[in-house]
Amino acid sequence: MKDSSFSSPSCSSNLSLPKIILFLFISITLFYSIYTTNIICFPHQNPESLTTQTHLKTPPPISPVSKNLQTHLPKNESKTSLEHIVFGIAASAKLWKQRKNYIKVWWRKNETRGFVWLDKKVQVRNDDVSSLPELRISANVSRFNYTHKYGHRSAIRISRIISETIGLGLENVRWLVMGDDDTFFVVDNLIRVLEKYDHNQFYYIGSNSETHLQNIMFSYNMGYGGGGFAISYGLAKALTGIQDRCIQKYPGLYGSDDRIQACVAELGVPLTKELGFHQFDILGNPYGILAAHPVTPLVSLHHLDIIHPIFPNANRVQSLQRLKVPIRLDSASLMQQSICYDGSRGWTVSVSWGYAVQIIRGIVSPREMERPSRTFRSWYQEADPTGFAFNTRSFEKDTCWEPFVYFLSNAIYDDLRNWTASEYVLDRVSRRTCSSKKGADPSEIHRVEVYKTPDPFLWDKAPRRNCCRINPTKKKGTLVIHVGECREGEIIEVHSENKNS
Incomplete structure (x- = not known):
């Protein structure tokens, strides 16, 4: 029950009670803001004293390396070139006769430096000497303990390639790969x-596995050794100093790359991820990944014995040899995807330069086209899209949306026009007739010509896809495409009419 005799106290300022409360609230808030700002921002009450009183000691002089906050080389050093890189290639005598042929495709006589490290001696033919790295036998590792019940102790031998290579005392080395x-x-x-x-x-530079479960089992922080990884010379020297002691701590690890990552972690160094290193922990046809390659340089391909040949009607070695032509003409653009549309015929066109062209009946957005189509399965035989460490899209079973794929058959350089001309031929596979009307039928296109000016400085700029444009032609059964740097204001969208570039 309320007492009727109660009366409010008087206030000399004649302010009402709500106004007093509001005034007090604003005052307290303002005081608290100033107080906390001083605590967080200024160690002393006078802000002007920050520059003089907080630096109680003169900092040591900044070295040229620590001054280099970005990832560029110090100004007094030349750019990194092939002579600065030493390869350490892990091999076994059991598989050497077959796998040496992969190395021969990319190895450059008198240019590349490095060694193949084997478990025991192999027979050397005369043509091997001039077309392969020097062969060396790894040191005995029987003193190290290995307890993983599903692995092989050769992982210890392979992990020591770094310290054994450093022990050779090579000069002018910047990177071990x-x-x-x-x-x-x-x-x-x-x-x-x-x-x-x-x-x-x-x-410590490399990339992960394509299969999600592999990364969970081993590490998302690990550079997978088959896809290749690079270690700076400074880190390699530091790693050499601790590696044998470190290896003893991890007898239960499976492979060589997770041992190296464990020791690199003890030095406090994380993995710097570069998506162009491809472990290829996949089964089946890698076409989907290669035709929608990330916007980054293609650096490596692994598991060549397991994945399908990357070109049809060719074996694995022949497929790699076919890539040598576009690599020689414009290596920076190899596998880079460009997307454009033929509005008059209702087609989506994708160019994976130096590899393949696909024509899809209908309009598919760039957002979808840049996702690899699942022409492959995960390492664990699953086709589930959640099994991969990146977004994918289903490979269309509806023949109306099934892509017409054209693979590289030849490429040349026209020095008068300063462009490359590459030819892609339709993959001869049986296909059913599409009953629905989703654009014109691409089956009459038997070859695609792609014209492109080489751009060796492509990756010195911000990452961006090249643009492609469909050119008019009188050549029967031929689609002509121009690929090049996007013009100002150009975007990847459907045009109702083709325009000459």
């Missing part, structure tokens, strides 16, 4: 990736 005998390197693009980074600092 690890790979397997079934790894194919695009060395020009490897250089493009590594020259971004300062080899004097500690860098």
